[in-house]
Amino acid sequence: GAGVSQSPSNKVTEKGKDVELRCDPISGHTALYWYRQSLGQGLEFLIYFQGNSAPDKSGLPSDRFSAERTGGSVSTLTIQRTQQEDSAVYLCASSLLGLEKLFFGSGTQLSVL
Amino acid sequence: GQQLNQSPQSMFIQEGEDVSMNCTSSSIFNTWLWYKQEPGEGPVLLIALYKAGELTSNGRLTAQFGITRKDSFLNISASIPSDVGIYFCAGEITSGTYKYIFGTGTRLKVLA
Numbered sequence: 001g002a003g004v005s006q007s008p009s010n011k012v013t014e015k016g017k018d019v020e021l022r023c024d025p026i027s028g029h030t031a032l033y034w035y036r037q038s039l040g041q042g043l044e045f046l047i048y049f050q051g052n053s054a055p056d057k058s059g060l061p062s063d064r065f066s067a068e069r070t071g072g073s074v075s076t077l078t079i080q081r082t083q084q085e086d087s088a089v090y091l092c093a094s095s096l097l098g099l100e101k102l103f104f105g106s107g108t109q110l111s112v113l
Numbered sequence: 114g115q116q117l118n119q120s121p122q123s124m125f126i127q128e129g130e131d132v133s134m135n136c137t138s139s140s141i142f143n144t145w146l147w148y149k150q151e152p153g154e155g156p157v158l159l160i161a162l163y164k165a166g167e168l169t170s171n172g173r174l175t176a177q178f179g180i181t182r183k184d185s186f187l188n189i190s191a192s193i194p195s196d197v198g199i200y201f202c203a204g205e206i207t208s209g210t211y212k213y214i215f216g217t218g219t220r221l222k223v224l225a
Contacts, residue, residue: 004155031211033213035215041217041218042117042119042201042215042216042217042218043156043201043203043215044215045212045213045214045215048211048212050211056210056212091155091156093155095211097211100144100146100158100161100205100211100213101158101161102156102158102213103155104154104155104156104157105155106153106154106155107155
């Protein structure tokens with residue numbers, strides 16, 4: 001597609017369940033980012049993939065959070081044993097290596113009941 | 114997680130007024146970026162700044178990279194209703210890492 005695609009756009013889950021959020025970056029973009037935006041808050045960095053390098057996971061809030069990027073393209077963010085405080089919009093972005101312009105998807109609104 | 118501090122947190126202004134917002138950090142940044150987020154969408158890049166003191170314009174928007182490299186401001190002149198949204202600053206802490214942290218955001222509402 002022409003832009004960054006995220007799915008699902010909305011996800012409602014029960015506390016304790018696992019969820020998977022998907023991101024399809026712009027074709028050819030080597031860098032992929034996950035951010036979390038809580039209600040009324042800024043964007044919190046979670047994880048960054050760059051090419052075949054080891055991802056920068058320094059922003060993941062707990063070991064319940066993990067992410068992978070298969071084949072240097074699609075990425076999945078997994079949250080295990082969800083908690084109510086995980087409720088937020090999860091934004092994915094991609095960019096070409098060496099360029100600062102991040103292209104964001106529309107996000108996945110996660111609600112944990 | 115680490116974030117930049119933006120002020121004001123929110124603004125209500127009349128159409129036609131000028132707007133000013135700023136971003137500060139305790140850390141030095143090598144690149145400052147300003148993004149705008151509209152409801153239900155991801156942020157979109159408005160302006161990128163690359164060196165201390167740099168002043169850059171994009172239409173009615175003007176942004177500056179502070180001399181100390183720890184701050185930046187964004188001005189919007191003659192605001193219009195479509196300027197409504199959340200404005201975020203972002204910075205790359207270490208040059209070449211392409212790891213960006215974002216500010217807490219300034220919510221702008223324009224009254225016609």
